[in-house]
Amino acid sequence: MSATIQALSDEAEVKYFTSFPVKVWLDRLKQLLYDADDILDEFATELLRLKLKSENQTHLRQTQQGIGRFGSKGREVNESLKSIAQEGIVLGLNPSIASGPSRLKVFSQRPPTSSLVNSSKVLAERKISGRLLNGKNSKSSR
Template sequence: MAGPLLGGAFLSAFLQVAFDKVASCEVLDYLKGRKLVDGLVHKLKRQLISADAVIIDAEEKQFTNPAVKMWLEELKDAVYVADDLLDDIAYEALRCKFESESTNKVMSFISTFVNSFDKRIQSELEKILDRLEYITKQKDALGLKEVASGIPSRQLTTSCPEVDGVYGRDVDKEEIFKLLQSNESSAMIYVLSP
């Protein structure tokens, strides 16, 4: 049971990595002059945010509903594909930055390559957006609800009572305080650890 729960937590963390990639300086600089690709990347971010909002609920329901478990697997696969596309964009941004800094001789080649890259990435972004849109629309049919960031919808249970503080050591505590506050240089304090 811990494996799938850990996998879901991993998916949520993986989504955060994808959000960070979208916000990286390299990607933002690359997208400045590319309105269509920029719009698709922002749409991708919104789809990922929409999926992230129900992951906690889906993680809990996957144990009782096999359809939810399959939905999570589909979402995980789609997020991996989206992350790969964001990696491609970040790589291309760094490559273009490096090429433009190192030489101006190959600018016409770079321009041709960038245009073909933009067309390819645009097509792949449209495909993954369609897939993510389809997956996120299924959340309603599965009865998945948005859960406030990181707060599980049910209480965690334990056989141990919730008790704050340490009891029964008041005398020892007072003696330690007295010893620490004393000015006697001959007082030796020993600490034992388990």
């Protein structure tokens, strides 16, 4: 499941700025993962509390009940992840595209960039700027 979610999120990252439904989907996935992280933090805190009170047997039942609720929270997160993965597939995200050698093809579709300057554009822009600054644009010269 985690490999599928990772592959879907990788492809969603590529489409994040070009597809609003994918953006919403990815934001929901991130929120669910933050929620899962919070649950893990709560669980770690509960385990620490158990460790500190382990010498007192009267707290054992309370601790078992507290730990039991984390199991149900974990199942809820897992079901939500499955649901979000299915929604991603419905949106057209393909988990096989974002992994392996084909992942490089997705990222290589980006047009190449260059720091070289097209001097003819710069000269044309300077000429237009000069006309505008001198008040000699096409409207005022008529």
